[in-house]
Amino acid sequence: MIVTQTQFRQSLLDPAQAAPAGLTNPDGAQASKRFDVYRNNVAVSLADALESAFPVLRKLVGDEFFRAMAGVYLRKHPPTSPLMMFYGEKMPQFLQRFEPAKSLPYLPDIARLELALRQAYHAADAAPIDGQSLAALSPDRLMATKFKFAPSTQVISADFPIFGIYLANTAAQAPRPEMRAEALLITRPSFDPQQHLLTDAAAACISALMDGNSLGVAMSSAGNDLDLGATLGLLLGQGAITTLT
Amino acid sequence: MLDATSDNRLPNRVGVGYKPQHYMDIIQGTGPLGWLEIHAENYMGAGGRPIAQLRQLAEKFPISVHGVGLSIGAEGALDRDHLARLKHLCDWLDPASFSEHLAWSTHDSHFLNDLLPLPYTQRTLARVADHIDQVQEVIGRKMLLENPSSYLAFAESDMEETAFLAELAARTGCGLLLDVNNVFVSATNLKTSPQAYIDAFPLHAVGEMHLGGHDEDADETGAPLLIDSHGKAVVDPVWALLDYTLAKSGPKPLLIEWDNDVPAWPVLADELTRADGALALA
Numbered sequence A: 001m002i003v004t005q006t007q008f009r010q011s012l013l014d015p016a017q018a019a020p021a022g023l024t025n026p027d028g029a030q031a032s033k034r035f036d037v038y039r040n041n042v043a044v045s046l047a048d049a050l051e052s053a054f055p056v057l058r059k060l061v062g063d064e065f066f067r068a069m070a071g072v073y074l075r076k077h078p079p080t081s082p083l084m085m086f087y088g089e090k091m092p093q094f095l096q097r098f099e100p101a102k103s104l105p106y107l108p109d110i111a112r113l114e115l116a117l118r119q120a121y122h123a124a125d126a127a128p129i130d131g132q133s134l135a136a137l138s139p140d141r142l143m144a145t146k147f148k149f150a151p152s153t154q155v156i157s158a159d160f161p162i163f164g165i166y167l168a169n170t171a172a173q174a175p176r177p178e179m180r181a182e183a184l185l186i187t188r189p190s191f192d193p194q195q196h197l198l199t200d201a202a203a204a205c206i207s208a209l210m211d212g213n214s215l216g217v218a219m220s221s222a223g224n225d226l227d228l229g230a231t232l233g234l235l236l237g238q239g240a241i242t243t244l245t
Numbered sequence B: 001m002l003d004a005t006s007d008n009r010l011p012n013r014v015g016v017g018y019k020p021q022h023y024m025d026i027i028q029g030t031g032p033l034g035w036l037e038i039h040a041e042n043y044m045g046a047g048g049r050p051i052a053q054l055r056q057l058a059e060k061f062p063i064s065v066h067g068v069g070l071s072i073g074a075e076g077a078l079d080r081d082h083l084a085r086l087k088h089l090c091d092w093l094d095p096a097s098f099s100e101h102l103a104w105s106t107h108d109s110h111f112l113n114d115l116l117p118l119p120y121t122q123r124t125l126a127r128v129a130d131h132i133d134q135v136q137e138v139i140g141r142k143m144l145l146e147n148p149s150s151y152l153a154f155a156e157s158d159m160e161e162t163a164f165l166a167e168l169a170a171r172t173g174c175g176l177l178l179d180v181n182n183v184f185v186s187a188t189n190l191k192t193s194p195q196a197y198i199d200a201f202p203l204h205a206v207g208e209m210h211l212g213g214h215d216e217d218a219d220e221t222g223a224p225l226l227i228d229s230h231g232k233a234v235v236d237p238v239w240a241l242l243d244y245t246l247a248k249s250g251p252k253p254l255l256i257e258w259d260n261d262v263p264a265w266p267v268l269a270d271e272l273t274r275a276d277g278a279l280a281l282a
Helices: A005-013 A033-053 A055-061 A063-076 A091-096 A107-122 A131-135 A139-144 A162-168 A200-210 A215-222 A228-237 B020-028 B049-060 B080-093 B122-139 B161-172 B180-190 B194-200 B236-249 B265-281
Strands: A147-149 A154-158 A182-187 A194-198 A241-244 B014-017 B033-039 B063-066 B097-101 B104-107 B110-116 B144-146 B175-179 B206-212 B215-218 B224-227 B254-257
Touching (some): A005 A033, A005 B104, A033 A063, A033 B224, A055 A107, A055 A162, A162 A182, A182 A200, A182 A228, B014 B265, B049 B063, B063 B080, B080 B122, B097 B206, B122 B161, B144 B161, B144 B206, B161 B175, B161 B194, B180 B194, B180 B206, B194 B236, B254 B265
Parallel strands (some): B014 B033, B014 B254, B033 B063, B144 B175, B206 B254
Antiparallel strands (some): A182 A194, B104 B110
């Protein structure tokens, strides 16, 4: 009696199925609880991986809800790579369609933020430029300049106050989040990802720069509300710019 | 006959499975700790703190890279992307040893994050040997292969695990990683003798030993069912089995593994001291 890995895996992920015939206890009887050890290892280890990936999501929905949701997620989206530090990449899309979470419409955006923070944590190291090299440029040259960014740098825009919600669930005495759209910049000046709340204009400017536009073009897409000094100061101070071209 | 020794430069001392929360204790520490083991997959990000810490640790300690996701026992082909990541890690780190498991975890490109069992037959032997050949060719070094913890048996198996591992080592030139706790767990679960397993094991091929804790449960018939949880101290019968093994094998690089419910450093340091005492008597 040959047990294929296809049969083994199908039974692993479906608790309603019996263990495949051909797996035995030491007395030769069909294995049952012994097969459940593997079932349990798979489900628990994947749910644990999701818990460590989405601590704020877990806090928002509570442990019990999170574990149940993780059980659905891991069967719908088993990992496709052994790199567990990146597992959960489909969580935002999953949450959008996960009926029991419909009453908390900001969950997909929080998942997106937590994925971005983890991506930033593991992103390649990159040496930033020094602020002087930007200050040395003539105004015309400055407007024509394009920037390259450290791989950890990301802009996240959401219809919900993701920065406020994240803060309220991770920091003591954080203010109550205000209901509004928020955009934020993620940077990693050394080893720990940082979040910075952006104005709409700063978000538009940085996004345009990250798309490869010159500073002049990025400024016009940002409009008159842009505080250029503050925006460039933030990027330089966070070590987010690695090359000028 | 075995050339895995030239690619295995771990000292015959005690090592520990590295956890980032112990970074300062390990960097500043004294005591018997002679080397560190890392899980390869945790160091496959592009940069940041994990890689920076690993570079620091590698300046102070020999590093053993222990893969947990290669799925060498899979029916299907090995994941070439993952092999390339392993090669990259081994290339820049130049670890003192690389090891993986006699198990599978990936099927149809789904990774199940557990070390799943395979039957021991001529058919599976040929497949695993091919996979080991491929790994050794890609990473350019001999590897160590670890014996699994078994919870059940396959009706189709027609070889002993010890003979299966001995034949793999002979065919591929790989070394073996003998997990003494796994021997105890499997023997208890399958109602065989752990000493008989050690007696039959090709100890000349062993390049490293593991020790860890397990949980105790029972199956539906009430028979003991031990679970390789790596979340507790090593139990006395496993220490005794280690002594039995070391008396036959002589000293080997010896690792304490504690992956879940990871304790504060002094608890691990006590385990290392006890392991160091066992090595000193070998």
